[in-house]
Amino acid sequence: MKIRKIIFERILPILLILVLIARVFSYNNDIYNYVGLNSSPYSIGITLITLLAIWFQLSATLVVGCRPFFNIKSLRFITRFIVPIVYFINLLYLNSSTVLLTGILAFNAFKILLLIECILGLIICCYYFVIDLKEKVSVKSIFIMLGIWLLLLIPTMPTYFLQFTFGLANPLIKVIDISLAHRIFLYIGIIVPVVMYFLLRDKDELIRRFVLIYVSCGVLIGFMVGYDFASLKEPWSWPIHLCNTALFIIPICLIFRLKKLFYFTYFINVLGALLAMLMPNYDSVTNLFDPGLVRFWYNHWVAFFMPLLIVALKIFKRPKLKEFYYSMCGFLVYFLFALICNVLFTAMGHDVDYFFINSDFIADKLGKWAEHLFEFNVSLNVGGYQLVFRPLYQILFFIVYILLGFAEWFVYAEFFRIADKHYDLHVRLKINKQLKLEYFEKLSSEQKEEMMNNNNEIKLELKHFSKKYGTNKHYSVKDASFEVFGGEIFGFLGPNGAGKSTIIKSIVGIQPLSEGAIEVCGYDVSKEPTKAKYNIGYVPDHYALYEKLTGREYINYIADIFDVTEEERNARLNKYIKIFQLEHAIDSKISTYSHGMKQKITIMSALVHNPKVWILDEPLTGLDPNSIFQVKECMRIHAAEGNIVFFSSHLIDIVEKLCQRIAIIRKGEILCVKTLEEIESSGLTLEEFYMQTIESIDAVKEEVVS
Known part of the structure; x- marks a missing residue:
């Protein structure tokens, strides 16, 4: 099984690609002399089918070569x-393909390689047909397949077509x-990568990498059609032009x-x-349909936008200044190499x-x-060759290119x-849409109305709740x-790790319940999570904000999720801006805020x-006295309006002054x-009662163990 997999999913696909490359080098340049279907030695129908078959086979072979490495539906x-x-079509039209692309009918390198390519491709297709036989095919997937196939044909279009x-x-x-x-062709070089970016940015890396590899390889194959085996022996015919090197690089x-x-x-x-x-x-x-012009624009489009697209789609990280300097060093090497080749090959008569x-x-x-x-030059006679350099022009050329x-x-x-700002906006809108879908879209209009005008008793209730993680x-x-009622500020005390x-x-609703139940205003958080969440405001112990937004933008973003009306959000926003004294900062980016200011935005x-039900997990940690006072005032105001304020804290003196009731938890129990009145009537401060409760439980447990 392992050997078969290596043969069909590694050796044969790689061999297939090598055969394709060899076949491309076996073309005859006479193919570029045909102008119109009437110039063909065959009928218009046979010629058109043959041209399409050869074109489609370039895409087919690239797809089969990529299939083992990209398991995409x-x-x-x-x-x-x-x-x-x-x-199969290429096998049927093997003779006409050979004549059109090489000028002769007899068996030659092209015909043999095309035959081998077809047979190898069919063998690999049969293997995958059996492997994927159980995969169901829907009508929708067929249309998607056809659409993608048409898109895959674009990069591999032969320049002579x-x-x-x-x-x-x-x-x-x-x-x-x-x-x-000319401007339209320039616009294409800008529009195509933008469209590709928007189509691919949310796709898996596997899909993004495949598309980029396929496009770059497809254009490279088309470029190589202009070369043959004989040109490999002539260095002056090699693609040493800067943009030509990009097609190979x-x-x-991407592959390696x-x-x-x-x-x-x-950079270069x-x-x-x-x-x-x-x-x-x-x-x-030069005519618009001239193969040279088509090759020029295909090549330069890819050399221009593909590197940018690769970074934009996060295939490679954005380079730092260090990488820029390394690129300039690499450019110096290339420049000297191109200069020497120019001088030497020109001296040789090319x-x-x-x-x-x-x-x-x-x-x-x-x-x-x-x-x-440019006219200023220096000539050197080396080995019988007259080497002509233009030092002033060439040095200035290099310097200007570096500056550019x-x-x-x-x-x-x-x-x-x-791009970052746009992508952040895209992510926010996407999350917004998902959250709104989770919170609201599954609800009927009557249910939404019920939540917005909920007359249920304002109460938070835990009923024999238990939680354990995993196994x-x-x-x-x-x-x-325990129960917490409307109008209460309820303190939740306990040592670190208590639960x-x-x-x-x-x-x-961040994590599921293991046993028991929790109800928020009559809604079970497990059975009716959407309704329960709508009644909750949550301030976590570690805030996570979109720091590229301003404070106002972020709060409006949250208001959008909960469908808060413009009038209500503005009234509340102005109210809390005044309470928290954020008039000077509300329209600045959150990234410029201090810890305390970020905590206020979270609140x-x-x-x-x-x-x-307003729930806060240690909201006062790290705040200055003024900020603590503002948060406390906000908690008092919210509770005075008949709502629940439920918060955990280690600041016992603040809990004592602020809360009506408290709960103490230790090791999950x-x-x-107790009410604060009950604690005061016992003659103890809250701190003394807390320590006594924790220590007495420990003492009882030690006595039981002994």
Whole structure:
């Protein structure tokens, strides 16, 4: 079983991709000479089917090659139902494919490799067909599969397809000199990554990584069609242009997770691709459907937006300044390499211009001063070759590019600042929607009305509540029972680890009950959690706020969740701003707040919907005396309105002055529930009573043990 899995899920898919690459190198450049379907030696129907079959097979083979590494539902369906059909069609049209792409009918490298690719692909498809046989297919999943398949075809479109299929476009359409068509192509390079980002940002990393790998590999395969086996022997024909290197670097970095190499393309290739798109190096007479123009834009779109998209989708972390410096060092190495190749290959009689530092292509666009700078040269005779350097122009070129790289760093910083703000808003809206769904959407309008105008007795009641975690036999809280009534400020005392937070988290619905019941205003928190939560305001012991929001924005966000009307929220907000003296800070970002101010915002957000039961878990910890006084006043006001204030604390003197009743818990057991009057009548302070209660229980337990 293990050997079979290795063969079908590792060896054969990798072999299939290698065969695809070899096949692409076996094309004949005559394919670029066809203009329109009528120029084909076959009928229009056969030619069109053949062209589509070859195109679709590029996508099919990439899908099958990715299938073992990306267990995605749509890929499974495509591998089962679409890919085998594509391979069968290519087998049927094997002869016409061979003639169109190589010019000859006889068996040659292309024909053999295409045949092997089809057979290998079908073998792998059969394996996965059996593996995935039990997976059910719905009508909806079929439509989704077809839609995704159409999207997967876009990156792999052969550069010759448009010219071969449609002929030449209107010669008046010029994709150069910032014409309308040129601007449209630039807009595409911006719109496509934005659309991809919004489609992928909420997807699993597996899906995000697959899409990025597939797109980069698909475009790379299309780029490689322009090369053949003979070109591998000619270094001056290699893709050493800066943007060409990005096509190889990006998929390699994604597949092998090479972070350091990725940051080179992130800083260097993106800028180069942008400049290239602004100043294309093809002729002004180049037709819109020309394969060279199609290849140029496909390549530069990917080199431009793919690194940005990779970081935006969190495949790689955003680089720090250190990575930028490393990228500049890498750029220096590339620049020197391109410079040497330019000089050497030119001396050997080959027309090369890597990175445009061997011609006046850039200088001509900058004016006479740049032309004069370019004309200054230094010649060296080495081994019979005349090596021509243009030191002033080339050094200045390097320096300017470095400076543009620094400017790019600040542009990136601003771009991601905006992106972060937008993403935070997206997350907030998503959470808001989920919470509203959890709290309200499942309720009928009558139920909502009932909650909003609940006339039930304001009461919090624990009935033999017990809680233990997981498979632990020990109870964190055992058989806890007490009642708290409207108008009371109820203090909850106990040492650390006694079970106070466990009870509080169970009341507010953060964790489930093990035994017993808890009711909030007549609603069982287990059976009617939505209604119970609507009546609760909760201040946790460790607040968690959206610190990029202002205080006002955050409180309004919570008010939205509880459907608080504009009039009510503004009235309550103004009331608590005055109580907590936050007039100067309410419209500042929460990240600028002190601990006490953040605690006040947490309290205000818990009260914005005017809950009948206000629960606070050690709310006074770390607050200054003035803030403690403000919180106490707020608690008194809320209780005076007939509501419950239930809070845990270690500050016994404050509990003594503030509360009407208290409960003491120790090791998960409620030791007593007393009024402050009962304690005072015994002649003890609350602190003395608390210590006596804790110590007497310990003494009894020690006596029982002895």
